[in-house]
Each structure stands twice: as C-alpha cells, then as structure tokens.
Amino acid sequence: MTNKELFLTIVERLTTEPFLKGFKFRKRDSSFIKQEGGLRRHIELDHWSKEGVLIIYPIYMVRFDVLLKWFEPYNVKSPQDQQDNPSVGFTGNMLG
DSSP states (O other): OEEEEEEEHHHHHTTTSSTTOEEEGGGGGTEEEEETTTTTEEEEEEEEEEETEEEEEEEEEEEEEEHHHHGGGGGSSSSHHHTTOOOEEEEEEOOO
C-alpha cells in the first residue's frame, strides 16, 4: 500500500468517527470542515512522507464570522483569501 493510499484509508476511517460527525472532507487542502451558524471548525491533516513513512500532522482551527467581519476593513487580503483564514488555530505540540 502506498502512502497516498494509506492516507486515503485513514481519512475514510476518520469520517466514521463520532467526533467528526457533521464534518465534510475537503480534498484540496486535506481538511475536515464543519460550518455551524457563524462558527467554522477546521481540522487540516497536513501530511507528507519521510523515509517511506507517512506522517500526519493535524492542525486545529476555528473561525468566528463575526470576528472576520470586524477585521475585514483592516485586512489587506482579498475577501476570498480571508474566507480560509482562521480566527484561532493550534497544533497538538502547542498543547505540550
């Protein structure tokens, strides 16, 4: 099994996890996303191969639409680019 196939198998299994109920997987950035009202939860599965081993590095992000709207006039990025920006994010190693 190639690392690409292994990654797709892992993603397929993750979609059945109760924790990810209601999340949709977006292939273009390997992310699970769930939009509820003005809150968007985003789990990106950054992944790569190193010495033949698949490494998956989850990045957890949340976007508050109200905060995005508040900062919109001050942001130099286009509104389209702002849509994928989280309000707050962290990785597992940031938790200690």
